[in-house]
Amino acid sequence: MATKSHPLRALVLFESYIRNSVRSSHPQNATQLRFQKHALDRSLLSNKTMIFHLEDALLKSSSLFPYFMLVAFQAGGLFRALALLLLYPLVLMAGKELATKIMVFVCFVGIRKHEFKIGNAVLPKFFLEDVGWEGFDVVMSCERRIAVSDLPSVMVEGFVKDYLGIEAVCGRGLKVVNGYFVGLMEETKEDGVVNELFFDKKTTSRAIGFGCCNCNSSLHRRLFSHCKVGNTRDEVYLVTEADKGSWKILPRAKYPKPLIFHDGRLAFRPTPLATLVMFMWLPFGFVLCIMRYGAGKLLAYKLQSSITAWLGIKTTTSKLSDTSRGQGKAAGGKLYVCNHRTLLDPVFLSIVLMKPITAVTYSLSKFSEVISPIKTVRLTRNREKDRNTMERMLRKGNLVVCPEGTTCREPYLLRFSPLFAEITDEIVPIAIDVQVSMFYGSTASGHKGLDSVFHLINPNPRYYIKILDRLPSSYTCSSGGKSRVEVANHVQQVIAEANGFQCTSLTRKDKYKILAGNDGTV
Template sequence: MKVKNQSFFLLRNHPSHKSPHHHLPQFPTFTKCCLNKDQETLVCDIQNTLLLNSTSFFPYFMLVAFEGGSILRAFILLLSYPLLLVVDHELGLKLMIFITFCGLKLKDMKNVGRAVLPKFYLENLNLQVYELLSSARSYGIKVLIFTRVPRVMVEEFCKEYLSVDDIIGTELHSIGGYFSGFVSSSGVLVKHKAVKEWFGNERKPDVGVGSCILHDQLFISQCKEGYVVSKEDGKKSARTIMPREKYPKPLVFHDGRLAFFPTPLATLCMLLWFPLGVLLAIIRLFVGIYLPYHISRIVGGLTGVNIAIEGCDYSWENKNKQTGVLFVCTHRTLLDPVFLSMTIGRPLTAVTYSLSKMSEMISPIKTVRLTRDRKQDGETMYQLLREGDLVVCPEGTTCREPYLLRFSSLFAELTDEIVPVAMNTHVTMFYGTTASGLKCLDPIYFLMNPRPSYHVQVLGKLTKELTCSAGGKSSHDVANYIQKKLADALGFECTNLTRKDKYLMLAGNQGIVEDHDLTFNGLIEYELD
């Protein structure tokens, strides 16, 4: 009874349950805000303002707990959710911070903030509020973010994608490169007090944007002009999801395993599925390894793996040719060559570098390691082509989004028997690629999805006039032509980004490992001159 009465008392005193009579006078909607060059500062929050459906920041804490921590940490955070519903907002925030950050490495949080969270922030970004911030930037108005959530969770996104001038949020205590799980001595940020401290008693920010809750009303009351994002504004924005072409900057690379927004219900479903998913992935692996191609394709379909095949016409194959066919694929996961072999019903050889021992053992097709020496690797692949068909992915690394990275040109110098293959994947729960995690688990995670899908489109063989030796084209021209042809087939966009760009952005390194480190996997890639 004491717990029940205490919970009722806390709920009654939660800001969202306050009587309207306790609210400050209502401010106009932010759509009526008209900025001008005379204004100097604009302040707003990211929660309930810049992000849609962010009354609870629980899903973003879950992303940090799972991607930066472990599935056990995510499970403990989910168990705490019922308690978060009955305690007051500040206590609930401290509890989420403790479970999510206690013992977490600072560098792991930095990786999550740089490579994981931005994708989910962009997908929930309020387009209209973002356009207001963009207008402020165009007028030279200084934009400041004041938020109660931990600063480390939003700083990377706000500076990299929104170009804000400063972020003031709750600071976390750390020791020896690890978070302690507690907030700093200053406590959870109180926004209206933080604004006063930041600007002093003699100055006020020109424009403030917040939500309709009491804390934000107090926050924007410290500004010369205050505007709110009402529920009606939120509903209008939610009906039109921010299109990719309007993102502040293209989202080409992102990391992490979770392919869904981890709300409490979605996270519960994932955790319940996880043991079954591991078992299902093992079954699918054995099907792909031990059964013939045409049977494994059927049995795989019965387990939920959807393989869509388009344009697979192998009638141009010449049984008496001296060299094999070189299949040039887009690179979505490590399983690209395996699914291509299943599609055409023929064993292929895949060239790799630094492939994990586990991936080598479970591979149902032949894999050959390369040395990164262009001349030596060219000779190796030429010899492999004399023995049979070969598959390469000239992007050199995987890309999840609808973009193609720059193609290496080495493959174009090897043969005129070139067949472009457009491959794409779709997952609903887990991504089968990673830049900073255990790459040997990539195939497992992909096959753990309830219904993973592969779309394989074998395009027509490249005509002799478009090849190097027969057509006199440069290897760069051939590589660029095939990249454009594959992008058109998939509806993707070509880029000049490379594997180095990806790893510098996601992992803070160039993706190069020593020979003794066998945790890195990928298909052949060389830089274009």
């Protein structure tokens, strides 16, 4: 596994054993972790089986509220999220176990089990952004790893298994009646799972535990009872909240699996304060959304740029291509080929170019087609029909196409469909990047008709548009003799280099299969 090459940045120093006054809260004779700048010999852990508590040993934050807010907002909507926020003072006054039960009930009651995909599509991104580098290095240095969590299994399994490569996670089960969650957790059965799947007489002696000093749950005591060194003491390492406060966030380059796809509307970590700010902003955001839409729909191109900037949408443009070059050589317009970040990419390209442009689309919702400020043409995914449609529209004027076929939020480019390369030699690559602070303007499993609404509600969305050099004749199909796949791959690489992104061979179908369990057809 790639993680075997990671430098271990945590030193386990054997301090004093836990005093009698805290033995009721911790495994007997547990050892405390202290993280230092120098490294520990990997051989001390490489042949061990580690049982670690996910929230205490891996995550920096001690609050579970943001993860439950993500579930409430994405699975239940605004009103359920508001209910959870209003109950936050009660959650603060309750103990950890009761607080978890309250949040589980609010977030899950009435949610259909088979429709719940947030654990795989939404939460992994926020878990990864909360992983402590030091704790991660210790956990990943062991030969086998088993995670235990106080959270429901449906929230953590996707993250632990798919993104960390952990063999198993012992989470809390949720009760289901007639296919719906009832908001109640089942009794934890981690002892049976650990005994049944992972331990025998030979491996028990090689098991170590990793948890937090501040946890006094019986779950820890039962779990760490498997971690024995002979018959004398528990081999359980504990880390304090003060130690975790000095941990660094795991860099993206160290992720065991690249984070390319994720879903959900919230672009920020929904802490209680940040969530309160979001609800306070929403009334103003809806008014601002209407004003921004009106500016794009009603105003002339020369006014749109300055008005949208006044309304908080910042657009940064760099123009490397001579957009007038090639005019008069052939009838019709130019074919602009851009990567796809949001539904409004063609709209902002039209504003930057200050001229009308037609966008070809695939799975655009009817609502989005009706409100679009620019002309849209729906493709059928039939190669011959789509080619004829694009050639016909290009003869009438400028055309923009997004060959990825779907949006990608992270700094990656999906595989480009090569159809555009057959249409014309007048190809201008466009590199687009977008930054938002509150909502994502795209979704794989939600209501696609609201994509542009969510994007325009953002306080200060930023667009970065680079109009690159027109594709040289030597890199085209008819003039340069290149195959359509070679042209598509070259354009993908040019756009990726301009944005500092990475090219992938993943497709639209891969995205929707991972995030929504379908092929993405609307």
